[in-house]
Amino acid sequence: MxxxxxxxxxxxxxxxxxxxxxxxxxxxxxxxxxxxxxxxxxxxxxxxxxxxxxxxxxxxxxxxxxxxxxxxxxxxxxxxxxxxxxxxxxxxxxxxxxxxxxxxxxxxxxxxxxxxxxxxxxxxxxxxxxxxxxxxxxxxxxxxxxxxxxxxxxxxxxxxxxxxxDSTSQIIGQSLPLQRLLDAVDQVAPTDSTVLITGENGTGKELVATRLYLQSKRRDKPFIKVNCPGIPATLFESELFGHTKGAFTGAVKDHPGKFVLADGGTLFLDEIGDLPIECQAKLLRIIDTGEIERLGESIERKVDVRIICATNRDLRKLISDRKFREDLFYRISVITIDVPPLRQxxxxxxxxxxxxxxxxxxxxxxxxxxxxxxxxxxxxxxxxxxxxxxxxxxxxxxxxxxxxxxxxxxxxxxxxxxxxxxxxxxxxxxxxxxxxxxxxxxxxxxxxxxxxxxxxxxxxxxxxxxxxxxxxxxxxxx
Structure with a gap:
């Protein structure tokens, strides 16, 4: 039949x-x-x-x-x-x-x-x-x-x-949008340029940052992750730049800070769009000069750190709302990589x-x-x-x-x-x-x-x- x-x-x-x-x-x-x-x-x-x-x-x-x-x-x-x-x-x-x-x-x-x-x-x-x-x-x-x-x-x-x-990133998929993303990552990874990773919540921005690190010349050096919303403005300098013992109440021992820990390697600043405006000038300065000064001492120290940032927010809108510094935006977005949502x-x-x-x-x-x-x-x-x-x-x-x-x-x-x-x-x-x-x-x-x-x-x-x-x-x- x-x-x-x-x-x-x-x-x-x-x-x-x-x-x-x-x-x-x-x-x-x-x-x-x-x-x-x-x-x-x-x-x-x-x-x-x-x-x-x-x-x-x-x-x-x-x-x-x-x-x-x-x-x-x-x-x-x-x-x-x-x-x-x-x-x-x-x-x-x-x-x-x-x-x-x-x-x-x-x-x-x-x-x-x-x-x-x-x-x-x-x-x-x-x-x-x-x-x-x-x-x-x-x-x-x-x-x-x-x-x-x-x-x-x-x-x-x-x-x-x-x-x-894929041992380099655990990024799963073969779609055209994903392949374009990975091609861009593989081109940018060997450089020391700052990278801004954008995309909605849950798209895998941290995985992209990890792949950038693992494909870079700094893969044998530290990869330090910082959750920007998790750092109170009052502790920002201490967490990122470090402090000496006795620099402030509760500073019972020296703390090197994230930049020192990442020296020679890569620093990943996640959700940088949530960084308080008063902290942004301090971050801009270190990106420009490559020098840090720990709280409690007046000695400047040179650090060699590649910076990768990620955000799910519209930084240009934050700039127009005066919630994000335009000069910092241009410093962190030498290369911008957008992670497509799953629906795409x-x-x-x-x-x-x-x-x-x-x-x-x-x-x-x-x-x-x-x-x-x-x-x-x-x-x-x-x-x-x-x-x-x-x-x-x-x-x-x-x-x-x-x-x-x-x-x-x-x-x-x-x-x-x-x-x-x-x-x-x-x-x-x-x-x-x-x-x-x-x-x-x-x-x-x-x-x-x-x-x-x-x-x-x-x-x-x-x-x-x-x-x-x-x-x-x-x-x-x-």
Whole structure:
């Protein structure tokens, strides 16, 4: 029964090709398309599935038995297996059990004509990520495959050992905004220029500062971090420049100060926008002269320190409000690096989810369903990566030995956080992925100043298809 005729599924091809290319950029092994193994004893079914998924841009291999499928898995890597349960000789359930007992670990999406709920539950319990009943509408199949591959990306990241993760910064992701950020960091790091890192709360500004330090010529010298809001104005000089014993009441011993501790290395001034105005002139002087004077003595000491600052505030507005010195701003912003919010790099979310699952649930007792993984990619995250990290930590605590579905996540979304609208909570998986696609198209148009040819080139899709989808979503091109 060839229910996947070209006339039925052709309207979905452009969307599938775009999201497939988008998903490829989520991991380091993105040169080849995702590989899908289709196991079914009905040749017309395997041909139909293969035709549809090949048109979506995936690489497919067909097998007509579980034994043949296992042979294919031993020969090459697959990202996903589409599995029929009612197979001759070795059944689909036995195939799943053999996978769980071996190192072969692609995600498995069960597609079967057996409507028995007991069989479906057994398949999920044995390791399948989802269960679809034949006949499967083409759009439903494509949507389920996409979400299963998003989950596969997260699980690959989850399986990484600590030593395999980028040891220079722990910055996870492969999105274009993140790659531009890291390229800028790698260019600036070897210099001694002062750097101002800007970005919203939770975007990872401290990680960027750490990478700047580790990639610099000063990486073998101290890296001293200072939380500016945590220092009272009355103690600012003492904390940064140091003091001698008896310099003031309570000074019971000499204190070198942060600049001396960082001598030869790097000083990171976090949230410098919250530094009291009366302290800013003192900081400016040391940046200009490279000399400090401890409280309680009149001897000036030369220090060699590279300064990196970070803020989540608009310093130019603070300057206009007379809350931040303009001359200090220009001294600390020789180089400015802006860290993009998570909503502008959604394609990094699966890898981040996998990393946080690895950290908080090393025993892998908590699992995410494909619809939960796809749902996580649609949220706005006003708290950025920190919010996602906290969410995954809560999920792993309250869902031990459980598979988490989208509905389970709704209660974890703060009602006042502006993370997701009420309407979006009720969207189907296909609608959520459609929103994901629209956001991706819009973001790429913004990055290329409305140049649709350049936007299509960066995503690796045909310009005509991009233009068609942009018009469908009401996006403007130049």
């Amino acid at each position: 060839n229910f996947l005729a070209d006339s039925t599924f052709s309207p979905h091809r452009e969307r599938g090709q775009l999201l497939r290319l988008h998903c490829q950029r989520l991991t380091r092994d993105t040169i080849m398309p995702e590989r899908i193994l289709i196991i079914d004893d009905e040749p017309n079914i395997t041909r139909s599935f293969s035709s549809l998924l090949s048109d979506e841009g995936y690489f497919t291999i067909c097998a007509n038995s579980a034994e043949e499928g296992l042979k294919s898995l031993r020969k090459q890597r697959f990202d996903l297996v589409l599995l029929d349960l009612n197979l001759p000789k070795m059944s689909g359930i036995e195939f799943l059990q053999s996978l769980s007992e071996s190192s072969l670990s692609p995600e498995v999406l069960v597609i079967s004509g057996q409507s028995d709920i007991v069989t479906a539950l057994e398949a999920i319990k044995t390791g399948a990520v989802d269960y679809l009943e034949k006949p499967v509408p083409p759009e439903k199949l494509v949507t389920s495959v996409r979400s299963a591959l998003l989950l596969s990306t997260a699980n690959r990241q989850r399986m990484l050992m600590v030593g395999e993760i 790099r959604r394609d990094d979310i699966p890898a981040l989810v996998g990393e946080f699952l690895r950290r908080f649930d090393p025993g892998e007792s908590c699992r995410l369903s494909p619809d939960a993984m796809a749902f996580l990619t649609t949220l706005d995250y006003p708290g950025n990566v920190r919010q996602l990290k906290n969410m995954i930590e809560r999920i792993t605590i309250f869902n031990r030995d459980k598979t988490v579905h989208r509905n389970d996540l709704l209660s974890d979304i703060p009602s006042s956080g502006g993370t997701i609208s009420h309407d979006k909570k009720n969207l189907s998986l296909a609608e959520l992925l459609s929103n994901y696609e629209k956001n991706l198209l819009a973001a790429m148009l913004k990055e290329t100043d409305g140049n649709i040819s350049e936007a299509a080139r960066r995503l690796g899709i045909d310009r005509a298809n991009y233009s068609k989808k942009a018009k469908e979503y009401g996006l403007k091109e130049s």
